[in-house]
Amino acid sequence: MKSAVETLNPTRVRLTVEVPFEELKDSLDAAYKKINQQVTVKGFRKGKIPARVIDQRFGRGAVLEEAVNDALPKFYTEAVNEAEVNVLGQPEVDITELKDGELLAFTAEVDVRPAIEIPDYSGIEVEVDAIEVTDEDVEKSVEQLRERFASTSKVERAAAEGDVVTLDLTAKVDGEVLPDGVADGVSYTIGSGELLDGIDAAVTGLEAGGEATFTSQLKGGSAAGKDAEVTVKVTEVAARELPELDDEFAQMASEFDTLDELKADSRKRLENMKQFDQATQAQERVLEKFLELAEIPVPEKLLEDEVNTRKHNLEHHQLGQMGLSLEKYLELQGKTVEEFEAETKEQAVKGIKTQFLLDELVSKEKLNVEQDELTEHLFRRAASSGMSPDQFAQAVVQGGQVPMLVGEVARGKALAVVVEAAKVVDTNGEVVDLSDDEDEVEAAAETVEAVTGEAEVAEEK
Numbered sequence: 001m002k003s004a005v006e007t008l009n010p011t012r013v014r015l016t017v018e019v020p021f022e023e024l025k026d027s028l029d030a031a032y033k034k035i036n037q038q039v040t041v042k043g044f045r046k047g048k049i050p051a052r053v054i055d056q057r058f059g060r061g062a063v064l065e066e067a068v069n070d071a072l073p074k075f076y077t078e079a080v081n082e083a084e085v086n087v088l089g090q091p092e093v094d095i096t097e098l099k100d101g102e103l104l105a106f107t108a109e110v111d112v113r114p115a116i117e118i119p120d121y122s123g124i125e126v127e128v129d130a131i132e133v134t135d136e137d138v139e140k141s142v143e144q145l146r147e148r149f150a151s152t153s154k155v156e157r158a159a160a161e162g163d164v165v166t167l168d169l170t171a172k173v174d175g176e177v178l179p180d181g182v183a184d185g186v187s188y189t190i191g192s193g194e195l196l197d198g199i200d201a202a203v204t205g206l207e208a209g210g211e212a213t214f215t216s217q218l219k220g221g222s223a224a225g226k227d228a229e230v231t232v233k234v235t236e237v238a239a240r241e242l243p244e245l246d247d248e249f250a251q252m253a254s255e256f257d258t259l260d261e262l263k264a265d266s267r268k269r270l271e272n273m274k275q276f277d278q279a280t281q282a283q284e285r286v287l288e289k290f291l292e293l294a295e296i297p298v299p300e301k302l303l304e305d306e307v308n309t310r311k312h313n314l315e316h317h318q319l320g321q322m323g324l325s326l327e328k329y330l331e332l333q334g335k336t337v338e339e340f341e342a343e344t345k346e347q348a349v350k351g352i353k354t355q356f357l358l359d360e361l362v363s364k365e366k367l368n369v370e371q372d373e374l375t376e377h378l379f380r381r382a383a384s385s386g387m388s389p390d391q392f393a394q395a396v397v398q399g400g401q402v403p404m405l406v407g408e409v410a411r412g413k414a415l416a417v418v419v420e421a422a423k424v425v426d427t428n429g430e431v432v433d434l435s436d437d438e439d440e441v442e443a444a445a446e447t448v449e450a451v452t453g454e455a456e457v458a459e460e461k
Helices: 020-039 049-059 060-083 135-148 198-204 247-253 258-293 302-321 326-333 337-365 372-385 389-398 402-421 440-452
Strands: 002-011 013-020 087-099 102-113 123-130 151-154 163-171 176-189 209-219 227-241 423-425
Touching: 002 060, 013 060, 020 049, 020 060, 020 102, 020 176, 049 060, 060 087, 060 102, 087 123, 087 302, 123 176, 135 247, 135 258, 176 227, 176 423, 198 227, 247 258, 247 337, 258 337, 258 402, 258 423, 258 440, 302 326, 302 337, 326 423, 337 440, 372 440, 389 402, 389 440, 402 440
Parallel strands: 123 423
Antiparallel strands: 002 013, 013 102, 087 102, 151 227, 163 176, 163 227, 209 227
16 A cells, blocks of 8 residues: 655645555455345355356446445555544545556545644743632621521511512413413522512512512523513511521531631631632633643634534533523623624634643653542542542443543643743732642643533544
């Protein structure tokens, strides 16, 4: 077999392949065998029809077509390996010559990973938010805990902010009660903003047995996004009673003996949360700078596929679970179709470039993924999917997705390398050191996932 490669542009090549006819022998034998099992000829037992009879009855062309279809993937793979190109997706194959007994020639155009030069990232500098936990932050955290331990008692008076009311609700659109527009015995805390816009004003001042009607835009269900006429009836009013903020509360709500100890723990937890947010912010901003430094062409077909995948996932998974159409989603977001298309394309380009650049850095730095790193990543992915680690691992293996998980961790390690080399300062001018963060790689993998999305840049040979 002879092959040659022609670079059409930085992300696409054309392979030209010539195969001596004798190399088709195995595929020709397989073609005759397959046809033998599919047809019957009077005077011959099934599977025992001579090749010359098959040629006479069904045509040599049918045999050649079957043989070529069988042989092409093997010869294409050999040509790809010989050319040492990293192909992406499926090729467009064109058979240019087929001479029986002499020659098979074909071309294959396919997208390839572009050659990328890793830019010098040692000079990257970014600014992140400073870690500041105020007394007000601590008080708010303790107050939220206090809210969780609140008790309620039924009262015979008009409902006021902070009260817990039991409600019966009926929603109509265009005068018709919605199929999913009736709910009885709904518990709601006035002022929480957790139900419908306008409900607080409607129920405030009502006693048990009181009714009110108001208009509100529905957030979910069969008529999500539409204005509905909502009738609400208060069946019970209960006052919320908060426990006293003292040592006794600390002992009831936590493992601490004093309120001061509880507050100190709350401050520490808030600092840890802000530290994680700061690290994520640093990773995102360093990645942005890293991408800006590199020249990364994007294959058109790959970009088209990635855009379609992102749109499909949004429309059929995320929005589908919310009962929203894409049109209604865009209306709620205040975006035009053109703005949505442009935004999705921009995100897809960034995701592809991120994978290309970090994969190249993984290769250059020879970054390997250890078993414990992969296991930790698997556990986190399992938790976010709602599956047990065993179930998730089984699904990953059965779906052939182990290389995908390895790639995610490897890219996280690559980003961590860049972040460690960068200068990160907070808004107070203090240098932020992220090198001691034990979860740095996993956090970086999470950051990369958020950028690249669910679709993987698949290499096929």
